[in-house]
Amino acid sequence: MKCWGGGKVKHTLAVLVENRPGVLSHVAGLFSRRGYNIESLAVGETDDSSVSRITLVVEGDAKIIEQVSKQLNKQVEVIKVNDITEEETVDRQLLLLKVNADIAVRQEIMQIVEIFRCRIVDIGRRSLIVEATGDDAKIQAIIKSLQPFGIMELVRTGRVSIVRGQK
Amino acid sequence: MQLGAEILIESLRKENVRVIFGYPGGAALKIFDALKDATEIRTILVRHEQGAAHAANGYARASGKVGVCMATSGPGATNLVTGIATAYMDSIPIVAITGQVATSMVGTDAFQEVDITGITDPIVKHNYLVQEAGDIPRIIKEAFYIAQSGRPGPVLIDIPQDVTAAMAENIDCKKVDLRGYKPNINGHIRQIKQVIELIEKAERPLICAGGGVNSARATEELLYMVENAGIPVTTTMMGRGSISQDHPLALGMLGTYGLAAANMAVQACDLFIALGMRFGDRVTGATAKFAPHAKIVHIDIDAAEIGKNMRVDVPLVGDLKVVLGQLNKRLQAKENQPWRTEIAEIKAKYRAKDRPVVGSGKDEEGVTDDAISAADVIENLNQRLTDDCIVTTDVGQHQIWAAQKIRTNLPGKFISSGGLGTMGYGIPAAVGAQVACPDCNVYVITGDGSFQMGMPELGTALEQGLPLKIILINNQTLGMVKQLQDHYCQGRYSSTEFSKSPDFHHLALAFGALSLRVAKRQELAYKMEQFVQHRGMAIMEVVVPARENVYPIVLTGSGLDEMVGT
Numbered sequence: 001m002k003c004w005g006g007g008k009v010k011h012t013l014a015v016l017v018e019n020r021p022g023v024l025s026h027v028a029g030l031f032s033r034r035g036y037n038i039e040s041l042a043v044g045e046t047d048d049s050s051v052s053r054i055t056l057v058v059e060g061d062a063k064i065i066e067q068v069s070k071q072l073n074k075q076v077e078v079i080k081v082n083d084i085t086e087e088e089t090v091d092r093q094l095l096l097l098k099v100n101a102d103i104a105v106r107q108e109i110m111q112i113v114e115i116f117r118c119r120i121v122d123i124g125r126r127s128l129i130v131e132a133t134g135d136d137a138k139i140q141a142i143i144k145s146l147q148p149f150g151i152m153e154l155v156r157t158g159r160v161s162i163v164r165g166q167k
Numbered sequence: 168m169q170l171g172a173e174i175l176i177e178s179l180r181k182e183n184v185r186v187i188f189g190y191p192g193g194a195a196l197k198i199f200d201a202l203k204d205a206t207e208i209r210t211i212l213v214r215h216e217q218g219a220a221h222a223a224n225g226y227a228r229a230s231g232k233v234g235v236c237m238a239t240s241g242p243g244a245t246n247l248v249t250g251i252a253t254a255y256m257d258s259i260p261i262v263a264i265t266g267q268v269a270t271s272m273v274g275t276d277a278f279q280e281v282d283i284t285g286i287t288d289p290i291v292k293h294n295y296l297v298q299e300a301g302d303i304p305r306i307i308k309e310a311f312y313i314a315q316s317g318r319p320g321p322v323l324i325d326i327p328q329d330v331t332a333a334m335a336e337n338i339d340c341k342k343v344d345l346r347g348y349k350p351n352i353n354g355h356i357r358q359i360k361q362v363i364e365l366i367e368k369a370e371r372p373l374i375c376a377g378g379g380v381n382s383a384r385a386t387e388e389l390l391y392m393v394e395n396a397g398i399p400v401t402t403t404m405m406g407r408g409s410i411s412q413d414h415p416l417a418l419g420m421l422g423t424y425g426l427a428a429a430n431m432a433v434q435a436c437d438l439f440i441a442l443g444m445r446f447g448d449r450v451t452g453a454t455a456k457f458a459p460h461a462k463i464v465h466i467d468i469d470a471a472e473i474g475k476n477m478r479v480d481v482p483l484v485g486d487l488k489v490v491l492g493q494l495n496k497r498l499q500a501k502e503n504q505p506w507r508t509e510i511a512e513i514k515a516k517y518r519a520k521d522r523p524v525v526g527s528g529k530d531e532e533g534v535t536d537d538a539i540s541a542a543d544v545i546e547n548l549n550q551r552l553t554d555d556c557i558v559t560t561d562v563g564q565h566q567i568w569a570a571q572k573i574r575t576n577l578p579g580k581f582i583s584s585g586g587l588g589t590m591g592y593g594i595p596a597a598v599g600a601q602v603a604c605p606d607c608n609v610y611v612i613t614g615d616g617s618f619q620m621g622m623p624e625l626g627t628a629l630e631q632g633l634p635l636k637i638i639l640i641n642n643q644t645l646g647m648v649k650q651l652q653d654h655y656c657q658g659r660y661s662s663t664e665f666s667k668s669p670d671f672h673h674l675a676l677a678f679g680a681l682s683l684r685v686a687k688r689q690e691l692a693y694k695m696e697q698f699v700q701h702r703g704m705a706i707m708e709v710v711v712p713a714r715e716n717v718y719p720i721v722l723t724g725s726g727l728d729e730m731v732g733t
């Protein structure tokens with residue numbers, strides 16, 4: 001059994017829960033109470049409307065992740081916990097980013113948007129809103145490329161993941 | 168169609184609820200109104216809601232059934248909180264029902280509104296805020312199932328006023344269907360085999376029986392394993408009663424306030440078999456120094472306990488009664504003679520040391536040779552305890568002396584707040600135990616500090632005619648904290664000495680109890696006899712010197728064999 005030691009790794013947990021009020025706060029509360037840090041969290045209904053899926057990214061060594069999973073499993077409303085870190089997954093986040101865009105730099109920004117295959121979803125007099133989806137690395141890269149122009153506002157969702165292949 | 172409150176009471180009746188410990192209020196009016204007609208359910212009016220939760224706890228522990236407590240919204244609900252946390256830490260099955268402001272008012276900071284489901288989230292196994300009266304039968308059924316199955320624990324049900332007053336169809340809930348809640352009962356066969364192998368190879372195996380053995384009522388299976396496989400056994404505080412302490416293989420309680428022999432055995436063993444325990448810090452001392460030569464097998468119904476606090480070589484999840492049965496079927500009889508001899512020697516060597524010791528070294532005026540030691544009290548009581556006696560305790564030095572020494576051979580007979588260490592627990596827990604077992608003699612061992620916290624429930628005992636026998640060990644101090652100040656604050660006593668106390672003698676009389684006071688050793692036996700023989704409630708104040716401390720003790724950062732005072 002993996003109990004002690006091991007380095008810190010980011011883990012992605014797919015948690016199926018009853019789709020009821022209060023469940024998310026139970027799950028989130030559990031983390032803060034036990035001193036575990038949630039890096040990102042995304043929640044939404046699944047194909048079965050009575051079930052929601054929470055995708056959690058947590059950092060910790062093997063012992064912490066094992067405890068997290070067990071504590072989650074103990075919750076009456078938690079139906080299933082899957083650690084999909086080691087699986088082949090497709091990961092996505094959504095980014096919305098408002099960036100300074102004077103006439104002089106607009107063209108340049110449009111090119112960057114093109115390269116990353118993201119979209120411009122709103123044009124203001126001095127700003128643009130860029131929408132992007134992708135995995136962590138891509139989202140980071142976009143942010144980094146647009147930083148020099150001056151980011152006015154930035155929102156991103158937590159990561160959602162799905163395991164590849166037939167399962 | 169039926170009133171929500173009536174549906175509630177009927178659902179409780181279907182769960183065989185016979186007793187409710189409760190305290191009414193505005194948001195719970197309809198519920199208490201419906202209780203008035205429920206002749207099969209005895210509603211016991213407590214004096215403080217915390218007492219209701221503790222009484223439900225004592226009831227559950229003494230009876231093996233779910234205890235039920237009830238309170239109104241707001242302050243009624245918050246007064247339950249300490250009691251719920253106490254039950255949570257000790258895995259005691261209780262169901263707490265609270266009134267709530269009307270659904271339309273929820274979230275408006277209405278009069279006597281608190282978010283009790285939010286507040287209790289970290290200290291319940293599960294909780295509910297009822298939305299519709301029609302849901303009540305299902306919720307009650309689920310709540311009782313959750314409270315007592317798997318690892319037991321408290322469940323809270325918060326019911327808004329309008330829900331109790333609404334009319335709904337009372338549709339019987341036949342079956343619990345919780346897809347996210349499926350306790351593991353049977354041990355995994357591969358791990359069973361690994362455990363068998365370890366036990367057969369071990370030369371110095373040691374069992375540690377925790378509260379799980381008691382709550383699973385697995386004492387016969389434990390005894391069989393101990394005797395058949397020749398394995399000595401120590402217990403946690405919650406595990407007291409799982410085996411007779413007079414058994415030659417029993418070592419008594421381990422831990423930072425445990426018996427020296429038990430602790431030394433832990434440090435000497437080569438296989439530590441943990442049964443239904445959670446390796447709390449009061450059990451292990453410094454975890455890195457715990458059982459240094461041992462492989463560790465951890466058997467528990469709660470998978471999350473395994474590996475939480477302690478390294479484990481073989482985990483085994485399941486119900487102890489079942490798992491011990493599985494193991495016993497496969498275990499060969501074994502003598503382990505050399506180890507047994509060693510255990511007998513360890514016991515003999517340390518027996519005399521397990522006694523209260525004059526602690527601070529500060530001389531006290533007026534302490535004479537005929538002063539009573541708290542140990543005398545416990546020993547004296549022990550001679551009079553029979554198998555049907557129940558002993559509850561409060562929290563402090565008196566609790567530790569009781570946990571170390573009280574003769575107890577059966578589950579549910581030694582009742583103490585282990586995990587939370589809640590002062591004020593002893594008297595209300597005894598109320599619950601006495602209600603559960605009207606024919607048992609129920610004793611409370613308390614201190615002068617704790618007594619004053621649990622005191623309100625003497626009113627309940629008086630009204631209900633409960634013949635509690637309360638031993639108040641009066642050392643004029645908050646002894647346990649004072650002892651910690653000896654160890655950690657160079658004996659500077661801050662807020663631990665009572666310069667004045669109520670006249671306990673008259674206090675006892677005011678509650679209609681026989682009142683006895685004893686301060687001289689020569690008088691102890693005779694007064695004890697009078698106390699034990701009394702048919703109604705009796706309170707015996709035993710005056711002891713403030714200077715006695717609990718020894719041995721394992722201080723912070725030390726291993727179990729690094730005890731002070733051996």
Ligand SMILES: Cc1ncc(C[n+]2csc(CCOP(=O)(O)OP(=O)(O)O)c2C)c(N)n1
Nearest residue numbers: 563564565588590614615616617645646647
């Ligand atoms: C509700 C609560 N408050 C505070 C404490 C901390 N505490 C632990 S033991 C103790 C002293 C108990 O004094 P007493 O009941 O007189 O027993 P003694 O230790 O003297 O035997 C205190 C204050 C506690 N355990 N519970």
